[in-house]
Amino acid sequence: MQDDMSGREVLRFAPSPNGWLHLGHAYSALFAFDMARRLGGRLLLRIEDIDIGRCREEYLEGIYEDLAWLGIEWETPVRRQSEHFTDYEAALRKLRSMGLVYPCFATRKEINDAILASGIPLQAWPSDPDGAPLYPGICKNMPKARLNELMWEGRSYAWRLDMEKAVREAVRINGGPITFHEDGESPRGDTG
Known part of the structure; x- marks a missing residue:
């Protein structure tokens, strides 16, 4: 995806903190990080924490630690989906209408x-x-x-x-x- 503001490519990694990261997550994160670097782009980390019943803070901390251990760097602030429910409600209202x-x-x-x-x-x-x-x-x-x-x-x-x-x-x-x-x-x- 291209960023409209800078023209730079934007890649993202969007894990859900409802369990520990596994090798598939590591591959996906490394792929996105490497692709962003090769394209001169940006890597965004988006936390898919909308499943309130299953998401845990310790899993979120584990995500940050594991990605840092892999040498992956991302832009801040991290976007947490749970902080944007009003945005989603507005979009859903529009889709419903x-x-x-x-x-x-x-x-x-x-x-x-x-x-x-x-x-x-x-x-x-x-x-x-x-x-x-x-x-x-x-x-x-x-x-x-x-x-x-x-x-x-x-x-x-x-x-x-x-x-x-x-x-x-x-x-x-x-x-x-x-x-x-x-x-x-x-x-x-x-x-x-």
Whole structure:
């Protein structure tokens, strides 16, 4: 990503302090740090500490210590996601007003059950870079009356982005298709 202010490339490492760093984190952090240096860019450290129930201060201190031990330097101040909830609430309000998000009440078990019910083997189901199965959209077309009923009951939910609508809106705003080029090799071995 390019910084609009300086024109320098901006890379980031965004660990979550809900456990100790592992070798995958070290690789990712070193890769971002090295790439930022090679490009004459900046490395930002963003702490993904919004899972209040699982994040711990000792894990955060461990992140700082481990990165320093690896010789990684980053810009300060460090951005802690938990300090920006009002920003996220404003963005969510905007997405809701545009009709680009919908509430999803599905639990992880319900999501896995829906994938299994599809008849597609779990190993063949699309997954994210960490190997977790992608959401099958089970709440996407839920009738509004049912959504309201579940909300009224107090069921927990997460807001999900309707990608088809979001892409159409982005194309409309952009005045044409949106493209990107991925540099290097992805975790699955494909290139951009």
